[in-house]
Amino acid sequence: xxVTSSIREPLITGGKTVHDVSxxxxxxxxxxxxxxxxxxxxxxxxxxxxxxYCLCTLLWEGVGVWGLNKTVGWAWDITNFVxxxxxxxxxxxxxxxxLLFRQKWRMSINRAAEAMTIFAVICAATFPFAHMGRLxxxxxxxxxxxxxxxxxxxxxxxxxLWDVFAISTYFSVSLVFWYMGLIxxxxxxxxxxxxxxxxxRANIYNFLSFGWDGAAKTWSRYESVxxxxxxxxxxxxxxxxxxxxxxxxxxxxxxxxxTIFPPYFVAGAIFSGFAMVLTLLLITRKVFxxxxxxxxxHVELMNIIIIVTGSIVGIAYITEFFIAWYGQVPAExxxxxxxxxxxxxxxxxxxxTCNVISPQLFWFKKIRTNLVATFVLSIIVNIGMWFERFVxxxxxxxxxxxxxxxxMFHPTLYDAGEYIFTFGLxxxxxxxxxxxxxxxxxxxxxxIIKSSSEQKx
Amino acid sequence: MESNKxxxxxxxxxxxxxxxxxxxxxxxxxKIHEVYSPFPVHGLDEALGYKRSRLPIAAFLFGMTxxxxxxxMQFWMLGYDWPMxxxxxxHASLPPFIPVTFEMTVLLAAFxxxxxxxxxxxxxxxxxxxxxxxxxxxxxxxxxVDLAANKMSKEEISALLKSQGASEVNEKNF
Numbered sequence: 336x337x338v339t340s341s342i343r344e345p346l347i348t349g350g351k352t353v354h355d356v357s358x359x360x361x362x363x364x365x366x367x368x369x370x371x372x373x374x375x376x377x378x379x380x381x382x383x384x385x386x387x388y389c390l391c392t393l394l395w396e397g398v399g400v401w402g403l404n405k406t407v408g409w410a411w412d413i414t415n416f417v418x419x420x421x422x423x424x425x426x427x428x429x430x431x432x433x434l435l436f437r438q439k440w441r442m443s444i445n446r447a448a449e450a451m452t453i454f455a456v457i458c459a460a461t462f463p464f465a466h467m468g469r470l471x472x473x474x475x476x477x478x479x480x481x482x483x484x485x486x487x488x489x490x491x492x493x494x495x496l497w498d499v500f501a502i503s504t505y506f507s508v509s510l511v512f513w514y515m516g517l518i519x520x521x522x523x524x525x526x527x528x529x530x531x532x533x534x535x536r537a538n539i540y541n542f543l544s545f546g547w548d549g550a551a552k553t554w555s556r557y558e559s560v561x562x563x564x565x566x567x568x569x570x571x572x573x574x575x576x577x578x579x580x581x582x583x584x585x586x587x588x589x590x591x592x593x594t595i596f597p598p599y600f601v602a603g604a605i606f607s608g609f610a611m612v613l614t615l616l617l618i619t620r621k622v623f624x625x626x627x628x629x630x631x632x633h634v635e636l637m638n639i640i641i642i643v644t645g646s647i648v649g650i651a652y653i654t655e656f657f658i659a660w661y662g663q664v665p666a667e668x669x670x671x672x673x674x675x676x677x678x679x680x681x682x683x684x685x686x687x688t689c690n691v692i693s694p695q696l697f698w699f700k701k702i703r704t705n706l707v708a709t710f711v712l713s714i715i716v717n718i719g720m721w722f723e724r725f726v727x728x729x730x731x732x733x734x735x736x737x738x739x740x741x742x743m744f745h746p747t748l749y750d751a752g753e754y755i756f757t758f759g760l761x762x763x764x765x766x767x768x769x770x771x772x773x774x775x776x777x778x779x780x781x782x783i784i785k786s787s788s789e790q791k792x
Numbered sequence: 793m794e795s796n797k798x799x800x801x802x803x804x805x806x807x808x809x810x811x812x813x814x815x816x817x818x819x820x821x822x823k824i825h826e827v828y829s830p831f832p833v834h835g836l837d838e839a840l841g842y843k844r845s846r847l848p849i850a851a852f853l854f855g856m857t858x859x860x861x862x863x864x865m866q867f868w869m870l871g872y873d874w875p876m877x878x879x880x881x882x883h884a885s886l887p888p889f890i891p892v893t894f895e896m897t898v899l900l901a902a903f904x905x906x907x908x909x910x911x912x913x914x915x916x917x918x919x920x921x922x923x924x925x926x927x928x929x930x931x932x933x934x935x936x937v938d939l940a941a942n943k944m945s946k947e948e949i950s951a952l953l954k955s956q957g958a959s960e961v962n963e964k965n966f
Contacts, residue, residue, distance in 0.1 A: 353830065353931035479869060488869040492878055497891035504895040508902045515906065519929070523830070526926040541920060545910060548921035549928050551827040553913045555837035559845040560909045564902060567851075571898050578891055781931070782831040785807070 346787040349627035379762035386756020398468040400749040407744040414724040419459035425608025426452025431568035442779040449513040454764040458757035494581040501578040519778040522547035576604040589670035590731030599651035606644035607720035613713040638703035645694030689719020802935040802953035813956035825938040828928035854904025862896035
């Protein structure tokens with residue numbers, strides 16, 4: 336008995352039954368990893384190992400191995416930090432905000448997107464820690480530990496400290512939200528393992544599922560937990576990039592000191608996050624044969640979010656310029672003139688092309704429903720958003736108030752190495768997730784099989 | 793857990809059939825021990841007569857604890873224990889303390905509520921649940937009826953569940 340709405344496109348295609356969902360999603364957890372998986376894992380671990388070497392060199396030698404100088408004290412490190420944090424935002428938007436808006440299309444993509452959030456935040460956090468140089472002192476620089484341990488109390492007036500609280504809370508709450516979603520699905524794999532006679536696997540997944548029983552009472556409590564976690568995560572995710580933007584906006588550096596920063600950064604974060612979700616999911620759906628669960632319709636909806644947030648970002652760029660001109664502050668005007676026409680003009684125009692012009696192609700239905708075009712554009716957006724952070728950070732400080740200290744930023748191998756480290760970390764973590772955890776939220780998808788699945792012909 | 797508990801277990805394929813069956817059998821005086829489903833069935837908790845979860849209250853109380861702790865911490869550290877003037881600003885004023893206060897509120901509310909959920913549902917990593925049918929996490933809805941709690945005989949319950957659309961009825965003893 337299936338009822339399909341005639342006015343909405345089906346979210347799940349291929350006439351799947353509830354049992355098919357368990358089969359299709361559990362299969363890759365139960366089977367041996369494919370050759371493709373091993374190759375991908377090998378590449379990721381190589382990147383990780385090379386990056387780890389660079390990170391260790393940095394910790395041993397000090398921050399001097401990076402290309403930072405007296406004028407440009409923040410460059411790739413903080414660019415990468417903001418980039419990774421921004422990427423994380425899409426996962427929470429999909430799982431929390433779309434849950435509050437009752438958008439059922441989130442259900443096939445929220446698990447992988449949340450995993451991306453968690454790994455991206457871990458990658459982001461490595462940069463400020465590495466940037467401290469003396470990592471071991473970081474604990475009482477950033478955590479409120481008392482004076483007798485060697486330092487005064489942390490300064491709660493500083494946005495950098497707000498960032499510590501925002502990012503660590505965001506990471507912890509996202510982790511809990513993601514794990515809560517995994518619990519019923521671990522139980523599915525446990526019960527299948529019992530029926531297949533794999534006692535060890537059954538025990539491991541039972542441990543992970545906290546002994547989930549699927550009772551109506553538990554489900555009822557579980558749903559209210561999910562709703563409240565979504566309600567808590569929604570302002571949380573908006574607060575995180577707001578606070579990241581305050582790292583810049585509360586300073587008096589021309590180009591940073593703008594009240595537009597919080598909404599502009601949040602829109603940019605969601606924009607880049609959705610691009611990364613698309614990059615990852617287009618590969619995942621292909622590798623794990625999930626075309627019936629992550630359909631063209633899902634891709635199209637995500638592309639529409641990219642047009643909306645990309646356009647918000649474009650308007651923010653123009654507004655910044657307008658205010659710099661209209662505000663009549665010479666230093667501010669120079670900062671923006673320098674972005675466009677200074678020695679970093681190429682970074683600025685890469686940002687404009689990738690972030691403002693390229694997503695407008697998604698207005699064409701043919702392009703936003705084309706997987707190859709989507710994949711290419713998603714990578715272009717990722718590159719563009721990296722340039723946005725680079726432009727904001729480096730072009731604003733490389734020519735400061737004292738012309739004699741003007742300089743350029745020249746990255747070293749170790750600057751690149753740290754970025755490579757996070758890529759290795761991210762993809763290793765994502766591959767492990769995709770192998771051992773169900774990549775699609777089975778319980779949620781099962782609940783919409785009757786209403787939103789394509790009928791069997 | 794008591795030993796020798798006898799259950800009649802009805803298996804349902806469809807969530808709407810299940811929902812009607814639960815409503816009808818409860819009207820006929822059947823006491824249902826619990827229903828196990830692979831996914832949340834909307835309206836099932838009302839059909840079984842469960843009250844709304846009080847977890848939101850727990851979340852609110854934990855959240856308020858977070859707010860108070862964060863404010864206390866910041867005002868005590870920067871206002872009382874070691875007052876510092878940084879950048880010519882007040883050493884303790886509310887506006888710059890709001891971000892940390894907000895984050896701590898969310899952190900404690902989320903962790904407190906999830907912890908409460910695990911305790912209320914008696915869920916622990918090393919505990920195996922009582923399983924009436926392993927298919928209840930796959931695609932079947934499982935209605936468990938405790939024989940000792942009902943006046944009806946095994947056969948009567950079985951017939952009642954079948955008449956309401958159960959695809960099979962089994963027995964399970966613990």
